[in-house]
Amino acid sequence: MGATGGEVMVSNPPGVCTENHLRWDLSPEEIRGKCAEVIAERRKAYDAVGSLDLDSVTFDNTMKALAHTDAEAILHMNMLTFPRHLSPSKEVRSASAEAYQKLVESEADLTMQRPLNIYQRIVALGMKVDKDSLTAEDKRYVQGWVEERFRRTYPQVNCLDTSDNLIFETKKVYGSLDPDSTDNILKKLANINVAYIDQMNMADYLRQVSPSKTVRKASSDAYKKLSELYEDMMLMRDDVNLRIENSRCEENSAMLKELAKLRAQQSALQGFKSHADSVLKMNVAKPAKKVSTFLEELAHKLKPLGDEERANLLKLKEDCQKRGVPFDKNLYAQFAHGQLMEYFPVEVVIRGVLDICQDLLGLSFSLVHGAPVWHPDVTLYCATDRSSGQTVGQFYLDLFNREGKDMKSVCGYCTNPQPGCLLPDGSRRISIATIVTAFSKPTADCPSLLTHSEVLTCLHEFGHAMHLICAQVDYIEFRSFCVEEYFAEAPSKLLENWAWEKEPLQRMSKHYKTGSPIPDDLLDKLIKSRLTNIGMNCLEHIVMAELDQALHRKTTSDPAKEYARLYKMILGVPVNPNTPAPFCNGDGKRYCYLWSEVLSMDMFYSRFKQEGIMNPEVGLDYRKCILKPGASKYTEEMLKNFLGREPNQEAFLMNKGLMPHKA
Known part of the structure; x- marks a missing residue:
C-alpha cells in the first residue's frame, strides 16, 4: 500500500537529478492557490525576457531563461491538473478541473500577448550569438520559437490584431468541446x-x-x-x-x-x-x-x-x-479470445511486460516501496540502465477501476507529469510517466483476469511509457510526446506486436489456478486471429x-x-439513416494514427522480426535511435538511423494480408 504526499529520492551518480517532485496530497485550496501562482510567475518570467535591452541579450538570459521557466511551469501544471480524473476526492477532482480550465485560458493569453517582444530579443540574439557554440538541440529550440510560436501566431505584421484574436478565440472554443x-x-x-x-x-x-x-x-x-x-x-x-x-x-x-x-x-x-x-x-x-x-x-x-x-x-x-x-x-x-482470460492474470501479464521491456531495452525495474501515491492501488517503479546503474526514469502503475476514476471511455492512457530535461545547474531531471488502465479488481476468490485486448492495452501504454522515460533531451519542448504527430503512436503500436508472438505471449501468461501455459493449439488460433476483420x-x-x-x-x-x-x-454500404455523423475533431491530423502504424510495422518487421523479437542488440539500437532522442531530432532522421534506409509501407501491407511475407 502506498503513502500519500511527499517526494521520492533515489540514489544515483552525480549529474542526474533523480528527485521525484510530484505531490499527490494537494488540497483543493492548495490547487487553486498554486494555479494562480504558476500563471502569475510564468507571465512575469516571459515579460522579463520580453523587456530585456536588445544589446544585452544572451543565450542564457533569453532561450535558457524561457526553457527553465517552461520546465518548472509545466511540471506544476501537470501536477495541478492530473488529479481531475483520478483523485479519490470529489473536491480535489473539482478543484483540479477548475485549474485545468484556467491554465488553458492562461496559455492562450500567454501565447497571444508576449511572443512579439520575445521574438525581437531572439532576432537580436541571432545577430550576435556564435552559432558554432550552440548544440543541434539549442538551434532546434530557437527554430521552434521562431517558426512554431511566432510565425504561426503573427504571420503578417499588418494582420497582428486579426490573427491574435482569431487564435485566441480558436483556443477558447477548442477548450470548451467534449462535455x-x-x-x-x-x-x-x-x-x-x-x-x-x-x-x-x-x-x-x-x-x-x-x-x-x-x-x-x-x-x-x-x-x-x-x-x-x-x-x-x-x-x-x-x-x-x-x-x-x-x-x-x-x-x-x-x-x-x-x-x-x-x-x-x-x-x-x-x-x-x-x-x-x-x-x-x-x-x-x-x-x-x-x-x-x-x-x-x-x-x-x-x-x-x-x-x-x-x-x-x-x-x-x-x-x-x-x-x-x-x-x-x-x-x-x-x-475468439474468451477462453484465454484464465491464462492472463494481471500480475503475470505485468510481470511479463516488465521483463520484456527490461530485456529488450537494457533496463532494470525496481519497485519503490512506500512511495507517495494518489491511491493505495498505485505503485511506483524506478528504471535504471543495466550497464551503468544510472537511473533512467520512473513510472507509476494505476491499473484497477474504482469509484471516481474517470477513464473517459478509453481502455488506458499514459501521461508524463514530470518531463525530463536539463536543469539550470546542468544536472538532468529524470522523466516520470504514469500508466492508467481500468482493469477489474481482483477478488478473494479470483485474481484480475485480462482479455487479450487488455493485454494489448497494457503493451500499448508501456510502449508510450518507455518512450517517455528513455528520452534524454535538454529542453522540455522535445519530450517524447512532442514528436511529429504522425509518429506519436508508433512506439506504442510497435510494442503491441509482442502480443501476437509466441515467445512473449508465453512470458506474459499462465493459468491462474494450475500455472500451466496456454495450449499450443489455442495459442496458434490466437495468433491467426490477428487478421480478423482487419x-x-x-x-x-x-x-x-x-x-x-x-x-x-x-x-x-x-x-x-x-x-x-x-x-x-x-x-461500400450506405450509412444507417438514424446514425448521426460522429463527432470528429482531429484537427486535420486523424490520419496520423494510421501512419504511425505504418512506421511501427516497418520497424518491427524490418529489425525485430528479421533479427529476433527478443534480440537485445536490436532493442538497444531502438532505444538509442528512436527512444533516447525524444523529439530533439526529426522523425525521418531517427527512422533512417534505425532502419538504415527511408521507411516504407511494405511491412504494413504484409501485416494486413495485402502482400506476401518475405522469406
Whole structure:
C-alpha cells in the first residue's frame, strides 16, 4: 500500500537529478492557490525576457531563461491538473478541473500577448550569438520559437490584431468541446457492456469444458439467459448511444463548425490554402494532397478484403438468426479470445511486460516501496540502465477501476507529469510517466483476469511509457510526446506486436489456478486471429481520417452529409439513416494514427522480426535511435538511423494480408 504526499529520492551518480517532485496530497485550496501562482510567475518570467535591452541579450538570459521557466511551469501544471480524473476526492477532482480550465485560458493569453517582444530579443540574439557554440538541440529550440510560436501566431505584421484574436478565440472554443456529461454516460455504458460480455464468455467456456456435469448445466442455463437478455441490452445500448450522439451533436456541432471556420481564417492569414495544409506543414511535414493520396490508395487496396469480411459477417449473422441466438459483431470478435482470460492474470501479464521491456531495452525495474501515491492501488517503479546503474526514469502503475476514476471511455492512457530535461545547474531531471488502465479488481476468490485486448492495452501504454522515460533531451519542448504527430503512436503500436508472438505471449501468461501455459493449439488460433476483420476496421479508420481532412479543407462541408458520402464510397454500404455523423475533431491530423502504424510495422518487421523479437542488440539500437532522442531530432532522421534506409509501407501491407511475407 502506498503513502500519500511527499517526494521520492533515489540514489544515483552525480549529474542526474533523480528527485521525484510530484505531490499527490494537494488540497483543493492548495490547487487553486498554486494555479494562480504558476500563471502569475510564468507571465512575469516571459515579460522579463520580453523587456530585456536588445544589446544585452544572451543565450542564457533569453532561450535558457524561457526553457527553465517552461520546465518548472509545466511540471506544476501537470501536477495541478492530473488529479481531475483520478483523485479519490470529489473536491480535489473539482478543484483540479477548475485549474485545468484556467491554465488553458492562461496559455492562450500567454501565447497571444508576449511572443512579439520575445521574438525581437531572439532576432537580436541571432545577430550576435556564435552559432558554432550552440548544440543541434539549442538551434532546434530557437527554430521552434521562431517558426512554431511566432510565425504561426503573427504571420503578417499588418494582420497582428486579426490573427491574435482569431487564435485566441480558436483556443477558447477548442477548450470548451467534449462535455463531461456525455463522456460519463459513455464510460458507464462501456463498463456495463464489458462486464456483460465477460460473464457470457465465462458461461460459454464453462458449459463446454467443465469436468463437472453440474457446472456445465448451470453454465448452460446461465448462458441461455444471458443470450436472451443480451439482444435486449444491445437494443437499449443502441438507443442510448443514439441519444448520446444526438446530444453530442446538439452540444458540440455548432462549436465544431465555428472552430473549423476560425481555423480556416487563421490558416489563410498564414498563407495556407486550408487549415489541413497548415497543420500538416507545421506538425507533420506532409501536404494535405499527399495525405489524401495515402488514404485513397490504402482504401483501394483494403476494399476487396473489407468486402470479403463483410460477407463473412453477414453469413454469420444469418446463421445466428437460424439458430435463434443474438448477433453482435463486436461480441463475436471477443468470443475468439474468451477462453484465454484464465491464462492472463494481471500480475503475470505485468510481470511479463516488465521483463520484456527490461530485456529488450537494457533496463532494470525496481519497485519503490512506500512511495507517495494518489491511491493505495498505485505503485511506483524506478528504471535504471543495466550497464551503468544510472537511473533512467520512473513510472507509476494505476491499473484497477474504482469509484471516481474517470477513464473517459478509453481502455488506458499514459501521461508524463514530470518531463525530463536539463536543469539550470546542468544536472538532468529524470522523466516520470504514469500508466492508467481500468482493469477489474481482483477478488478473494479470483485474481484480475485480462482479455487479450487488455493485454494489448497494457503493451500499448508501456510502449508510450518507455518512450517517455528513455528520452534524454535538454529542453522540455522535445519530450517524447512532442514528436511529429504522425509518429506519436508508433512506439506504442510497435510494442503491441509482442502480443501476437509466441515467445512473449508465453512470458506474459499462465493459468491462474494450475500455472500451466496456454495450449499450443489455442495459442496458434490466437495468433491467426490477428487478421480478423482487419480490413473493415482499417477502412473505418480511413473514413474518419478522410472526414477529418474534409472538414478542415472545406469549412462549408456539412459533417453528416460528408460522413454519409465517405462511408458509402469507402465501405461500400450506405450509412444507417438514424446514425448521426460522429463527432470528429482531429484537427486535420486523424490520419496520423494510421501512419504511425505504418512506421511501427516497418520497424518491427524490418529489425525485430528479421533479427529476433527478443534480440537485445536490436532493442538497444531502438532505444538509442528512436527512444533516447525524444523529439530533439526529426522523425525521418531517427527512422533512417534505425532502419538504415527511408521507411516504407511494405511491412504494413504484409501485416494486413495485402502482400506476401518475405522469406
